[in-house]
Amino acid sequence: MAAIFEATCTAPVNIAVVKYWGKRDTSLILPTNSSLSVTLSQDQLHSKTSIRASADFTTDRLWLNGIEESIEKNKRLVACLRETRALRATLEAENATLPKLAGLKIHICSENNFPTAAGLASSASGYACLVYTLSKLFELPLNASDLSVVARQGSGSACRSLFGGFVAWEMGEKADGSDSRAVQIAPETHWPDLQAMICVVSDEKKGTSSTEGMQLTVKTSALLQHRIKDVVPKRMDDMIAAIHAKDFPKFAELTMQDSNQFHAVCLDTYPPIFYMNDISRAIIRIITEYNKDGVKAAYTFDAGPNAVIYAPKENMAEIFSILSHYFPGAAFDDSLNLVKENPEKVAAGLPQNFDARISPVFAQGAVKQILHTKADDGPRTLDSAQHGLLNAAGLPKRLA
Amino acid sequence: MAAIFEATCTAPVNIAVVKYWGKRDTSLILPTNSSLSVTLSQDQLHSKTSIRASADFTTDRLWLNGIEESIEKNKRLVACLRETRALRATLEAENATLPKLAGLKIHICSENNFPTAAGLASSASGYACLVYTLSKLFELPLNASDLSVVARQGSGSACRSLFGGFVAWEMGEKADGSDSRAVQIAPETHWPDLQAMICVVSDEKKGTSSTEGMQLTVKTSALLQHRIKDVVPKRMDDMIAAIHAKDFPKFAELTMQDSNQFHAVCLDTYPPIFYMNDISRAIIRIITEYNKDGVKAAYTFDAGPNAVIYAPKENMAEIFSILSHYFPGAAFDDSLNLVKENPEKVAAGLPQNFDARISPVFAQGAVKQILHTKADDGPRTLDSAQHGLLNAAGLPKRLA
Known part of the structure; x- marks a missing residue:
């Protein structure tokens, strides 16, 4: 042998x-x-x-x-x-x-x-x-x-x-x-407090592949070149500074703005590309409402309807409680002991000053799964x- | 007296x-x-x-x-x-x-x-x-x-x-x-053939008012200035030329691109503004599929989920037939005699080479009403x- x-x-x-x-x-x-x-x-x-x-x-x-x-x-x-x-x-x-x-x-x-x-x-x-x-x-x-x-x-x-x-x-x-x-x-040791919650969103139809989609955007979006030249270079600098300073509100604002702009250039593509659906947009409305008195969470969406919500560890139980209100029946594996360690916060429902009307409560399974995770190390x-x-x-x- | x-x-x-x-x-x-x-x-x-x-x-x-x-x-x-x-x-x-x-x-x-x-x-x-x-x-x-x-x-x-x-x-x-x-x-006498079909789309939640929304875009969208300075002036010229030439494919392409870009700058607003919903986007996919072998219709969306579809009169029966397939139960008042004059075309369902899978068939009432109208005169x-x-x-x- x-x-x-x-x-x-x-x-x-x-x-x-x-x-x-x-x-x-x-x-x-x-x-x-x-x-x-x-x-x-x-x-x-x-x-x-x-x-x-x-x-x-x-x-x-x-x-x-x-x-x-x-x-x-x-x-x-x-x-x-x-x-x-x-x-x-x-x-x-x-x-x-x-x-x-x-x-x-x-x-x-x-x-x-x-x-x-x-x-x-x-x-x-x-x-x-x-x-x-x-x-x-x-x-x-x-x-x-x-x-x-x-x-x-x-x-x-x-x-x-x-x-x-x-x-x-x-x-x-x-x-x-x-x-x-x-x-x-x-x-990851620089900001161990940064966690993420992934909402796996139900989607009736698979969108355009990223490989095809991005080249169509390069070819047809009048706004992409402006993003490339005038927006991203400064945003990279600002984001690096926010990470070094562990300035969550700034990190979050830049994250949300960049997610919005990515989906905006997809929409400015001809024919337009959509990755977010009504459930994705409800999550944006929910996080926007949650942030109304100060930025406590950031959403971001890649080339699909799933949301990734970044937030400091201390806000995660509240966020999970809000998500559970609007998206009943999502599977959750309590791998970071969020529910175990914060039973009351998780069961609290919407916070006191939260305007419940910003989104309807969705049917069971609109969000199929919520994954709780955190910033961590590289390949092992x-x-x-x-x-x-x-x-x-x-x-x-x-x-x- | x-x-x-x-x-x-x-x-x-x-x-x-x-x-x-x-x-x-x-x-x-x-x-x-x-x-x-x-x-x-x-x-x-x-x-x-x-x-x-x-x-x-x-x-x-x-x-x-x-x-x-x-x-x-x-x-x-x-x-x-x-x-x-x-x-x-x-x-x-x-x-x-x-x-x-x-x-x-x-x-x-x-x-x-x-x-x-x-x-x-x-x-x-x-x-x-x-x-x-x-x-x-x-x-x-x-x-x-x-x-x-x-x-x-x-x-x-x-x-x-x-x-x-x-x-x-x-x-x-x-x-x-x-x-x-x-x-x-x-x-209106220049292009009497131009007609429109308005799809009144069901919407669970009223969006941001235009008055508030547009000033938030002016304040926060990094892409709007580029649209204003570098995109619209040329697009206005191109649109005027397309209208003078009664060049429907060009008129339609510019119309769809401008609708997309308007909603893109809404999405690039912080927090983002949404006017289209999953039904609106399905209409975009349907018109895009319908146009795959040549531009026969144009969608446009204002500050709400309703679609306005512009098309030459000769395509309207086919468009109505397609819309009726995906949006059953929409009210229709046959005021321009579309159904009366084209009973077979209207009942034909999807055209031969139309990929039905581009959208699910929606539930009754997703589009509440379809209005058939045309370019016409000013105040009377x-x-x-x-x-x-x-x-x-x-x-x-x-x-x-």
Whole structure:
């Protein structure tokens, strides 16, 4: 039996507070503007990937959530593999004692611990996990920023999932994309109090894919260029300053304004693109009402109807209580002990001065699930013997 | 009994294809950008106003849709009265033979022939009708453009309802607003083929008022200034050229892009303003699908969820058939004989190559009413003896 080389890692989801929308180079995935995100805890949401290299393998194979997928057809995945193998080959050429992994076939097995149908940012965590795990398998001497340049070519926002905490993706200027990379603005330990609540919103119809949508916006929105040139650069500076100062009201205001503007340029696209629905808009009205005497929470929406609500830990029980009023029947896993530690606050219903009329109470299941999580660390390396997804034969332990 | 002077007129609704949103002067109602509208037929939608001046009256009185309202509290109405009375006083000073009307008290009775709760543009037709009727009562030697300067101070878009056909409101530059006036781009006879279908959309919650909303956008939207400076001037030129050329696809594209952009700057407002709901967006998807092989219809949405669909007459039966598929149970008054003249087309359901999956079929009443109308003429003067709203005593004939 040939020698086995294997790595198993998890990588987090990140939710942008200054949004990425539009590519200046679609094959290298170079964005038209810089962006900034918060990395959410892998305890609630993560991708997990095991990659094994073995001379016994006759072909590269990939399983995603238990289903085998073609590698060749996925140009972005091929690019990530090619780049990391080339880096490994260079190392091997420089150091003859290294195992010859660059030439071996590999088996990749990747799973998300959250429903992919929920429309959460699974491609960010997925590609970050792929590239991070490859870098561990190949023992590449790259820091997370260097690695982000590779992950970016899998899925743009994946580059930001290589760090914990608060992460900027600097758009860069070079044609080869070498300066379009993620950098950490502040680690999760800087602002441990920042939490998030994800509302998984029911949606009758899947919207436009981000890949298609953003290029249609680049092509047809008269307002996008103004956003790129005149709005985002200052907003990035302001957001970084707000994070450094842990100024939640400023952080929240910028987050909400940027979410609004992202959906505004989608609407200014021709034909227009909609990601939010009436439930999403009710959540905006609810958070706006909640903030009327001071900013206590921020909503943000990616390319789908789901809301992510950022807030300091101390406001979360009140927010959950309000959400539960308008969206009865949402599933909730009390993984951060919100209900356990704040039973009265959670059961309180609407706050005293809250105008209940700002939204109707929705039917059961309008919000399917509420996930409570927090800002947290970047990719984690696990022990493949204990946590690996592949069995002795190099096939998924769990097959769908 | 004192001499009676009375005028009775009707004025039409207009629906903008280049939208007005934002004031540079809130008391004179001077806009931040020029706009352009199509005047819709009074046969379907109109305001009707009777105004009588009499020495028997002891005070100015106003009835709107059968309910007496305070004149004093309505600064905009006071402004329209003051301006037209001043013009009458000047005439009387110049010509001693004229009846002395400027000093008499008046009774105003105004009604809309369409439901005000429907969120249609009743303030435009209402103020246009008020000012037009005052001009007839006072026999003011003003053309419609001069009169539009007065009507504008009642409700901005009212200035455009003083003309039939295709009407631009030129924003003007002067501080006193004297050059902020409506001009006719083309009469309704230029493009008699242009029709409209209004979908009265069910809405659970009334949105922000336009008056409040637009000033919040002026204050907080980073994108509005770009729209004002860089988008609208060219769009006005392009729209005027499309109307002159009767180029429907171009007219439609500009109309849809401008509606999208108006709602985009509403969304870029902080906190964001929503006027469209899931039903409105379904109508956009339906029209977009209908246009996939060539532009045959244009949607536009004002500050509410109702859609106005412009299209050449020949496409209207097909459009009605599609709308009836997705929005069962909408009330329809066949006032333009659409169903009578096209029974087969109207009953045909979706066209052959139409992808039915672009929207779910909505529940009964999601669209409450469909109104079929067309581009038509400006205010009409009626015979008060036959059509007046006031009885012999100068009180409304019909009281709610």
